[in-house]
């Protein structure tokens with residue numbers, strides 16, 4: 256439970272998961288921000304207006320999944336590192352998850368890495384397909400990895416190298 | 421004797437904004453900080469900040485410090501004194517005693533003073549809490565993020581407020597292993613997004629736990645082992661629930677209390693408000709204390725956030741300048757805007773504690 | 784135990800200088816706090832408390848708490864968490880409140 260260990264339960268997550276219909280159409284943002292805090296850069300970052308205007312800076316972000324293009328511009332602007340982009344159309348058996356990753360070493364494109372869930376437990380292996388680390392990301396690189404399709408809403412971190420711990 | 425129109429004590433986010441605001445109105449400012457660089461807590465923060473664009477949201481603390489320091493340096497109305505500690509205030513003649521670098525003394529008479537000295541860390545009581553290796557969270561940050569030295573290899577973090585969570589994340593970034601984060605409260609006090617960040621790195625967060633004791637290495641005398649135990653609903657430790665961690669560092673992040681010595685010396689009326697971190701100065705809506713001409717801003721006025729510290733600093737700076745007659749006609753409107761901004765920041769559920777504290781202070 | 788590579792920060796360090804700790808030669812960077820240089824050399828016990836002779840390290844690292852008092856170039860009670868390292872400094876542990884001899 257978020258309030259006691261920082262890990263959302265299935266019930267806590269449910270309202271944040273895009274509908275299955277939308278997931279079939281391509282990449283989309285999953286915003287795992289559950290608490291009213293004074294913060295709004297996700298709204299200012301989105302150029303297509305998919306995140307609704309904040310009436311009050313403490314509002315929870317509300318996203319229009321139909322407007323969201325899955326571009327990922329909001330990922331590195333979110334101070335909570337709470338935004339992920341999931342693409343379930345990547346291939347027959349695999350989805351991709353794009354996530355912020357502020358650690359060294361940074362993986363290379365093509366490299367295999369451990370896939371971790373929200374508690375940091377290893378749940379599989381995946382392949383890095385893209386690393387975005389430009390000026391825009393400002394030292395919050397965005398790593399896109401392949402994951403088995405059924406883990407698209409489970410994998411939220413990676414460990415480079417793997418086999419440790 | 422040095423003379424200043426407005427002396428700003430402390431160059432954290434509150435002091436930086438106070439200096440810039442007062443200079444914007446045309447007043448001359450002397451900004452004094454005991455550190456060798458400006459920025460206060462900001463220079464140790466590697467993470468991107470919350471808030472809105474007005475408070476530099478999405479910019480890292482360390483970069484906000486850089487941006488504001490540049491603005492200060494470019495401003496001809498602001499003189500900066502670094503490595504300078506204000507150690508005394510003589511209320512009879514309103515003179516500040518400042519120790520500059522290696523034991524050089526400067527006396528300064530200022531027409532207005534903005535105190536923005538921030539806060540200091542609270543201690544925690546347990547057996548052997550004085551062992552080398554048991555550090556305040558701020559000390560760990562200073563060592564690691566300012567000086568590039570690692571505090572150790574394995575850390576137990578005590579406190580799951582924002583500071584405990586963020587410093588844990590920063591330790592992992594620097595390559596240090598955080599074994600667990602514990603907190604005596606039954607729920608996490610910090611932002612859940614910060615908690616989730618460390619949780620997915622594999623760091624367990626254990627609520628309703630406290631430190632039982634720490635044990636030294638026989639050879640070195642420094643910390644080697646920490647024992648924690650669970651608290652029941654009445655916050656009483658439960659024997660038999662002990663867990664042992666082999667750690668060379670224990671990091672204490674159990675809260676801050678305002679660094680208000682100068683305000684005490686000046687005779688400002690203080691009030692004990694636990695929601696604001698301890699004894700805080702009574703002040704009016706322009707951040708002026710009960711001693712006319714002395715203003716406050718930031719954590720020293722109530723432990724909160726950098727975003728609100730900046731806004732309070734701006735308010736104090738504008739008010740101090742205005743009281744000296746520096747006002748191009750825009751001052752009232754600017755002040756009103758800052759007050760609206762502050763109200764916004766504090767309007768949500770996480771601002772409840774602050775709202776409660778401020779209303780206690782006003783009553 | 785210095786950070787060589789960091790995902791966010793880069794460290795500007797002064798020139799490398801030598802100093803001694805209880806007679807032992809060590810290296811650090813000019814201008815950094817003495818406590819940081821000692822820590823980087825693995826020294827964590829900085830002093831011993833007066834009454835019980837308990838080992839002490841630093842706690843606040845910003846000059847507030849006095850748990851880091853050492854003798855520097857013969858002068859006792861220097862807060863080494865803020866005092867800057869210089870070439871050739873002679874740094875010694877002291878017991879309790881140091882005295883000039």
Ligand SMILES: Cc1cc2nc3c(=O)[nH]c(=O)nc-3n(C[C@H](O)[C@H](O)[C@H](O)COP(=O)(O)OP(=O)(O)OC[C@H]3O[C@@H](n4cnc5c(N)ncnc54)[C@H](O)[C@@H]3O)c2cc1C
Nearest residue numbers: 430432433434453454460461506537538718719725726727
């Ligand atoms: C780990 C951590 C993470 C944080 N994360 C966030 C965040 O994400 N977002 C956010 O909004 N806030 C955050 N904060 C809180 C924020 O840093 C503080 O609320 C803010 O820095 C307070 O600003 P200030 O100017 O009042 O004090 P400080 O930043 O503490 O500055 C006080 C300054 O005064 C100087 N000083 C003190 N006494 C004297 C004296 N006698 N003479 C001369 N100079 C003196 C000090 O050297 C210091 O530079 C965080 C804090 C910590 C510790």
Ligand code: SF4
Nearest residue numbers: 301323324326327329
């Ligand atoms: S992924 Fe792109 S389109 Fe979707 S919410 Fe984020 S910024 Fe907007």
Ligand code: SF4
Nearest residue numbers: 288294296297333335
């Ligand atoms: S930027 Fe991130 S943390 Fe801030 S409101 Fe948006 S999703 Fe939440």
Ligand code: FES
Nearest residue numbers: 842844848849864
């Ligand atoms: S560690 Fe607190 S004064 Fe040096």
